[in-house]
Amino acid sequence: MQKTRLSASGAGLLALGLLAGLSAPAFAQEQAMDKLKSMRVSGIDPNLPLIPQTGKNADAIKENLKRVKMPAGFAIDLYAIVPDARHMAVAPSTNMLFVGTRKSSVWAVTNRNSGDAATEVKQFAPSLKFTQPNGVCWTKDGFLIVAEHNRILSFPAAEFFYEGADVAVSEVVPQGKLIPVEDESYNHGARVCRVGKDGMLYVALGQPFNVPPREKLKAFTEQGIGGIIRLDPFTGAKREVYASGIRNSVGIEFNPKNNDLWFTDNQTDGMGDEIPSGEINRATKKGQFFGYPYIQGKTRITEYGYDKDPVPANTTNPEVYTEAHAADLGLTFYTGDKFPAKYRGGIFSAQHGSWNRTTPIGARILFTSLKADGSADKTEVFADGWLDPKTRQYRGRPVDVANLPDGSILVSDDFAGAIYRITYTGI
Template sequence: MTVTQRRLPALAAAAALLLAGAAAAQAPQNIDKLKQFKVSGTDLNIPPVPQEGRNANAIRENLKRVKLPPGFRIDLFAVVPDARHMAVAPSTNMLFVGTRKTTVWAVTDRNSDGIADEVKPFAPSLKFQVPNGVCWTKDGFLIVVEHNRILNFPAAEFFYEGPDVAVIPVVEQGKLIPVEEESFNHGARVCRVGPDGMLYVSLGQPFNVQPREKLKLYTEVGIGGMVRMNAFDGSKREVYATGIRNSVGHDFNPKDGTLWFTDNQTDGMGDDIPNGEINRITAKGQFFGYPWIQGKTRITEHGYDKDPLPANVTAAQVLTEAHAADLGMAFYTGRQFPAKYQGGFFSAQHGSWNRTKPNGAQVLFTSLKADGTADKTEVFASGWLDESTGLFRGRPVDVAPMKDGSLLISDDFAGAIYRVTYVGDAPR
């Protein structure tokens, strides 16, 4: 082996480091260019994700296992790697899909046949970091909430074709939470714009159970809670709710304006406790009990169970099976499904990771009483958990009604989005 050959691995490693450094330096420069409507120099050709072939066929085959109520059918809508939370576009037949990685996907059904024709990265000239949360303002601005930054994209559904898009920094990098509180755990944010036009963002706390020395800071910042702010400049930021462990799904009831959210439970306390929660916020300042209680279970870590239970705990509306990992939820606003589903909400269970017998990996439906509180919760779609082997064939993350009344379900394990339609007595 020559001296040059021996040096090749070291030279390659050095080149990789230089390229990584250049990419890291490029992202801040690009956002400055985009704010000024300047060209970033990113390749105009954005490769799409293949929508047919062996992978798509295997996903369709797995969907044959999914059980739905009579009259419903489920189909593959799009192959979308790492698909997480979804934001259906207000005016066009497309949606944007977040991930826990570095990509936001633009998914388009160009011929309106109920199947996506094109899936490609949105704004690839930017470097996203865990852009899990996507949602819309009332006038068509796309919000992307990352681990520690919030961006606003004007008219994203009309200007997504190229790599460069207009962008408004709502919260600059490192300003959503203190940088020293960043963690790989519970860093996926979700968002919604409320009836008041304000942006609501959930901030999961980064521990299994937060230590006592973090309580004051987290309460002040809104970690382990929910914050709201102006959707365009981040002004008027305030903590809206506290006592939440890690909410990865929330939505407003369009009928009464209350904000509902899912909450994931403490790990390591056994298979059957604590219950998962679906909660309802009726006013600013409500406290939902964590870390002193979750569901009906007192939390033992750090001795919280030895404290008197705080008197102002708002009880959950729905208690779900422990460790099923309740994530995205959405009120059903369509008219395609039968009347029993109109006015209620769907929610996705991602599936357990630390239970001796796996559970979850299904979609629930919850109806409401006349007073706006939860009535009954039932399984709507199941079958992604193979009961014979205990293996997951899919893990639902989010649900989103389409304009035609169909329902989309995202799955980050299979890397897909499914579409549920009501066909009545028509053959499946």
């Protein structure tokens, strides 16, 4: 049999050709990023298509909202059709907001006539390929932060320069530098972010396991995986771990009264319908440990023998224990003055709904009042009805809650692909 030999130059050309073919999408993205960072046009059509806001889909969502029950005097309406709508960042100066997803789009939602609903929804920065751009938040001076699975981007004056495909952008944390690439996973990859009064960017990093193996604990703790990190929102410098002992938080928010950082935590799967309890936690200072993987809620974690270890003495207990597997996600403090007094300064939080319970639970909005010392008082169901009790099917799955300047609140829903507006109309 005759052997075919390839010259060194030929082999090199073949290798380069294969490499170019394999990395073409990544190379194109690098080119797009370089162009936008240099304030150059990308060549993408600036006439971005709009998401239809009327029709059968909108009518069906409005019909489903009739099933949602709330306290007397409150009303809920469709605000916008937004595919895969997850976490929201309401613009500080204009009547619009940005909405993240767990897919590849960030949406710009605009209300041009200051009416009861948005007037247009279109893709933000379509020349960039996002990867799970779930987390969106603002700096004090109007930079939009987008926290992806393994990258953080910053967009100056995004609310004023979102109309076309090209926007100014900078990399706060380059691709592959938020967490080690080998720890990327389809599990727990949705990030959330907020900027604190200290000007630092806070980002929650869910750990990629149902329960982390013991050999991963040291590295995860050092990197902030299974915790909340903070860093400079413009350069990514001064990164440090702010809180640890968290399984997977997909909702963080500062209390504007005292700057305490509150966050939800999602439960360990496979332990049964009723355990572990869900959590809403409060971090009052840097360095607090919240128990995971030794304990979650009030339940010891048995996998890898964590229940045989003593619970660390410095563990901070949850402020609120919620029903197991309801999937507590986004939360916000009500800052408006249109709702009755009992709701002012309290927490509205979203439960996405269970996926692994014998009897489904969740798909609702909770309200938690606070005591004078800033700790949690009482938690109650505020809005319920997206989970059909007869069919056990979801008609919607709330993800996040946000304040509008007019005193109403918004609720995002990634199942229905919508954002709702809740107002108080009086009794």
